[in-house]
Amino acid sequence: MSEGWGIYLQVPFCPTLCPYCDFPVVLRTPGMVEAYLKRLAEEARALYAAFPIHPQSLYLGGGTPSFLKERELEALFSALPWPLAGAEVSLEANPGTLNRARLALLRDLGVNRISLGIQSFQEAVLRRLGRAHRRRGAFRAVELVQDSGLRWSLDLILGLPEQDPWADLREALAVGAPHLSVYSLQIEPGTPFALEEYQPDEIPFEAVEKLLAEGGLERYEVSNFARPGEACRHNLLYWRGGFWLGLGPKAVAQLPGHPRRRETRPPLPRWLQGKPPEVEELDEEEFLKERIMLGLRLKEGLELGALVELPELLKAIEELQEDGLLFLRGTRLQPTSRGLNFLHPVILKLWQALERAGQGPSGG
Numbered sequence: 001m002s003e004g005w006g007i008y009l010q011v012p013f014c015p016t017l018c019p020y021c022d023f024p025v026v027l028r029t030p031g032m033v034e035a036y037l038k039r040l041a042e043e044a045r046a047l048y049a050a051f052p053i054h055p056q057s058l059y060l061g062g063g064t065p066s067f068l069k070e071r072e073l074e075a076l077f078s079a080l081p082w083p084l085a086g087a088e089v090s091l092e093a094n095p096g097t098l099n100r101a102r103l104a105l106l107r108d109l110g111v112n113r114i115s116l117g118i119q120s121f122q123e124a125v126l127r128r129l130g131r132a133h134r135r136r137g138a139f140r141a142v143e144l145v146q147d148s149g150l151r152w153s154l155d156l157i158l159g160l161p162e163q164d165p166w167a168d169l170r171e172a173l174a175v176g177a178p179h180l181s182v183y184s185l186q187i188e189p190g191t192p193f194a195l196e197e198y199q200p201d202e203i204p205f206e207a208v209e210k211l212l213a214e215g216g217l218e219r220y221e222v223s224n225f226a227r228p229g230e231a232c233r234h235n236l237l238y239w240r241g242g243f244w245l246g247l248g249p250k251a252v253a254q255l256p257g258h259p260r261r262r263e264t265r266p267p268l269p270r271w272l273q274g275k276p277p278e279v280e281e282l283d284e285e286e287f288l289k290e291r292i293m294l295g296l297r298l299k300e301g302l303e304l305g306a307l308v309e310l311p312e313l314l315k316a317i318e319e320l321q322e323d324g325l326l327f328l329r330g331t332r333l334q335p336t337s338r339g340l341n342f343l344h345p346v347i348l349k350l351w352q353a354l355e356r357a358g359q360g361p362s363g364g
């Protein structure tokens with residue numbers, strides 16, 4: 001079941017705070033980045049002593065990691081003791097924070113994949129999303145990343161009433177994105193969008209999948225589409241039940257053991273003081289439920305192993321199969337395209353079957 005190890009590193013700084021975002025991010029304030037880098041180096045040293053792994057991936061997310069200055073990026077990478085040879089090293093970037101020198105430095109530091117937060121190519125949409133870049137900046141960033149020779153991905157947010165979603169998808173195909181993450185705008189409680197009761201449009205993902213497939217991007221996860229060989233290895237590790245370390249404020253780690261251990265680091269102020277992470281232990285049933293929830297996000301599905309012998313689960317699978325939502329191939333359970341679009345009720349039904357069965361044999 002394990003896919004090996006990854007490392008997630010949270011960089012909590014952003015140039016602007018977007019009105020739809022509920023991530024734990026902050027603007028830069030004097031001395032804050034220095035304090036963050038100092039604490040990060042301490043945390044990395046302690047974690048390395050406990051986990052001297054050779055990671056298959058490192059993902060720098062945020063926040064906006066590309067918003068760090070050159071010397072700060074150098075300090076960040078020199079604080080990481082793990083060997084990165086052969087690893088996929090992804091970094092989230094906003095268009096306005098990239099230039100040729102910054103990309104060359106990132107490549108020298110070991111970054112080999114850029115996840116570009118374009119969100120839209122449409123002026124009205126970018127303005128509504130409160131993004132710092134405009135249409136021209138989006139194309140410029142794509143051009144820079146293409147010229148850098150690094151692997152890359154685009155993020156799009158669809159579902160704003162001001163938006164033509166098909167125009168955005170076609171532009172992403174036209175610029176040759178090898179990987180695309182497509183999200184429906186979600187209104188998160190407490191965000192400015194929630195306060196103004198902003199109502200997003202529904203996005204028909206069957207049509208999105210069809211359009212992108214015609215452009216050579218295969219849907220491999222609910223929201224992710226890629227050309228062959230371009231899927232994000234780090235995110236695959238989450239969905240396939242791998243393990244990862246978490247560094248930085250609010251970073252989550254998934255560690256092995258019985259029971260499996262999930263750690264969530266504290267928010268920035270307490271993290272800077274060196275407070276310990278919150279620990280959650282997943283019992284076997286919770287773990288299996290999570291495996292089903294995450295594994296079915298992938299088109300490849302998940303391996304059920306001995307779990308297929310549970311009559312309650314098998315019955316639920318057969319019913320979902322009759323509804324055209326998933327299919328069982330040997331012991332591998334896979335969602336259909338329709339299933340990917342109606343995943344919530346599918347998962348609930350399987351969870352209820354597991355609860356009825358009192359869980360039983362360990363599988364996967």
Ligand code: SF4
Nearest residue numbers: 014017018021062063
């Ligand atoms: S740039 Fe990204 S992480 Fe930062 S506030 Fe906007 S959506 Fe949130």
